[in-house]
Amino acid sequence: MIQQKDQKGLKGFFEKFLDKDSLFLNKKALQESYTPETISHRDKEIKKIAEVLAPCLRNEKPSNLFIYGTTGTGKTVSMKYVIHQLMTLATEREVPLRAIYVNCKIKKVADTEYRLIAQFIRDLGREVPPTGLPTDEVYNIFYKLLDENKFNLLIVLDEIDYLVKKTGDEVLYNLTRINPELKNSQLSIVGISNNVVFISSLEPRIKSSLSEEQILFPTYNAIQIQQILRDRAEVAFKESVLQEGVIEKCAAYAAHEHGDARRALELLRVSGEIAERTNSDKIKLEHIDEAEEKIEKDRVLELVESQPKQYQAVLYSILKIYSGRKDVIFTGEIYELYRTICEKADLRPLTQRRISDILAEFDMLGIINARLISKGRYGRTREIAMSVPSSLEPKINEILIKDLSL
């Protein structure tokens, strides 16, 4: 917070900020949205994707494709990379090809059947209302859009397991069955999932249709991550701003988390930001530790802040009980406290049924750790514990109190 007396110096501060040499050359290279020129250690996978999808350049329908592997193994980047190349070539050669990338995990965008199809339509350049239309009607608009113009459509469904978990596999069934109805265009689906066993949980007919081709992305080892980091760092940072061992340490942290390259890159970026902010002329090892903390903190706090009020009230009850007694909690206790909190926060309390679902969602988000247990004679319940670092609890508490105006 900048105090009154400092305000005169604000201009000076900005000037100094501008004059100061940035450690970064091109920070974008470390951001998640960045698609690098070349992707290391994924040649085989990328080639395979390309092989599967190539027919669409000849206006033939490529096989549906299913890609799986744990987080941060480069599934999304590789896919985006191939799409990018395909699209460039397609425009060059005037091949009628379009690609839609959707992340099904994003709430309120693509987490129901209706919203998913609506999102496709929007991506194809037509507006549809957020609700109110029959789902059939939305499908019809989609068909028509496809049939009006002749082109090949490539749909990439990232985190497809979330979609199925929430809405069932009917969507996939409908999508895989669209093709025979289309006269002009063709539709291919690429599903991406972190969950390795996901595909086997599908109904056989959908399973076979979706996974005409499958590609597994193996995890990176520490050496590979190091190289990925070096490649990106070269683009992102100015020369010799990295202290000896920084790359190795980032890689080690990430390898710890089963080879998650995304985390490693984020770690490196945030370390750079911290170094810059503290006026260090180099990124040092201790910046990484700080970054590690900051990332987790930001992730959790942002998540907490973005939750709807009801969800926050539930979380507040959990936090309140949990921080008073560092032990597992049961659903009943939470619900009881939740009701009194609703009263204080001027909220209409939801039913226990609903709270049960909300708790399950928190579990999925990784804010809490819930386990279904039976206490025999004393019933059955979820055994719940907070799963965020306890150092964050006061901060979360603060946010919740503010948001719920308690």
Place this chain on the structure above:
DNA sequence: CGAGATTCATGTGAAGTATACCTTTAGGCTTAA
């Protein structure tokens, strides 16, 4: 003592409801001929 039966506290699926939003339709008003 041990095999079933019982029990508790809540999970969970299905169906129903409230709300917000959409399109269609019918009526009323305006306008131009």
Place this chain on the structure above:
DNA sequence: AAGCCTAAAGGTATACTTCACATGAATCTCGTA
């Protein structure tokens, strides 16, 4: 008479509620050793 606007009617998706049944191990019950 045609055209335009508005409000009501009729329909949907979504978030939530209600209802009813499922769960599963600690505990109880009761026949048997």
